[in-house]
Amino acid sequence: MTTVVPFLLQFALAAAPAPVVIPDRPEALRFEELRFEVPDAAALRHVLSNGVPVYVVEDHALPLVDVAVAVRSGDWVDPLEKAGRASFTAALVRRGGTASRTPDDFDEQADFLGAELASVASSTRSGATLNVSSSSFGEGLELLCEMIRTPRFDPARVATARDNLRESLGRRTDDPLAVLTREWSRLLYGPGHYLVRELTPRHLDGLTPEALAAFHRATWRPESMVVAVSGDVTTTDALARLETCFAGWPAGAGAPPPWPPPASTFPPRTGFYRVERDIPQAKITLGHLGAQLKGWDDPDDAVLEVMSEVLAGRLLRRLRGELGIAYRTDASFGTGLSAPGVFEIFLETENANAARALREAVAEVRRLREEPVGEPELAFARKSLIDRFPLLFDTAAEVAGRFAEDDYLGRPHTYWTSYRGRIGRVTPQQVQRVAQRALQPDRLLAVLVGKWADVMSGAQAAGIQLDALVRAPVVQLPERDPLTLEPH
Secondary structure: OOOHHHHHHHHHHHHOOOOOOOOOOHHHOOOOOOOOOOOOHHHHEEEOOOOOEEEEEEOOOOOEEEEEEEEOOOHHHOOHHHOOHHHHHHHHHHHOOEOOEOHHHHHHHHHHHOOEEEEEEOOOOEEEEEEEEHHHHHHHHHHHHHHHHOEOOOHHHHHHHHHHHHHHHOOOOOOHHHHHHHHHHHHHHOOOOOOOOOOOHHHHOOOOHHHHHHHHHHHOOHHHEEEEEEEOOOHHHHHHHHHHHHOOOOOOOOOOOOOOOOOOOOOOOOEEEEEEOOOOEEEEEEEEEOEEOOOOOOOHHHHHHHHHHHHHHHHHHHHHHHOOOOOEEEEEEOEEOOOOOEEEEEEEEEHHHHHHHHHHHHHHHHHHHHOOOOHHHHHHHHHHHHHHHHHHHOOHHHHHHHHHHHHHHOOOOHHHHOHHHHHHOOOHHHHHHHHHHHOOHHHOEEEEEEOHHHHHHHHHHOOOOHHHHOOOOEEEOOOEOOOOOOEO
């Protein structure tokens, strides 16, 4: 024994792995290069016999299945006098029962299966989702299909939802951020645009079960749908069950809603606007309409995205890192095909620092136009976008949803396979050229919600003339009645 123990000890020491050396600085950490390839969309795309495109992405890591159905129905379909109809219809698709089940029966069966079912509408789409265990996938999908095909719009549930909505309208001016978003959008698009219009009490009376059912029949139609399925399911089984789901579902009467949604014809009201609120931090949005692309392959698309990343990084470093005068900063430059996107900077800062934050933000916009971006800064922005890119396809649900959205928008799948290459080729000269065309610091629209006396005190202490920042006098916006949104 006296010879064996030393031998075993010697062997253990010899076999021990080399110690892991932990760098003393975060920037000294090194990782293996992430290798990511965009999944093959064509291999995941299928078409049901009635023409509905379906993307199925199998993932057997967990016994769960997700299904999402997108429908070309949303706020853009509603005329001004019927604002809120699309969203209310979508909400009651889930809450109002089905032709063969009362709302309580439907809720009970969903709870029994442990299935999460939801339906919702936004400005440019409606849809429904299902999350259920793979063992209950068949029954859960049957519930989803009942829900989207034959919603009941139970009168009692509709009345309850209408009453709840009426009560919530009275709180619409309580949240300063919601006030900021509403006023900014009104000044940018005009009060009648589908991205702005909001439901008021006069619209509630028109939200009857009959009106919801008619709107559903006209817009929730299979020829306007795309489906994404992901999780612990086989492609063959999912497609077979979806064929049953959509079998015999007739197309809607008449033409489907026009696509794409119409562009705004309202001339944006540039200038400086404020809303009085006794809050410790001012909330500010400034910007203007963004760019309209010539197509999904427009070479300026990648340049604008890199430019936006550079500006967001500069604002974060300057306002938070160097000056410490902003709690939140963000910048984005949106693009569109049928209409311009939106260039938007958001700032949240103490009222007394609002003028300084605004001055620095406008200065960074001007600097981006006037000075070429240095290659190290540009390389960092390009790398940030490229490194985040795999997160767009991080889960099976995201893969299926991303490709289904391509179908919905008419975006080619090659947009993703060429994305990193397009971003990686952006040059400083391209960024400055596009910034000079796309950024308009002399035509900014700024909206501030905060305590104006403190804002003015901070401006005077810093020697800043607020009306000079956007070259327009400051205009106080009126308080609005929370129910009607009409000025007091």
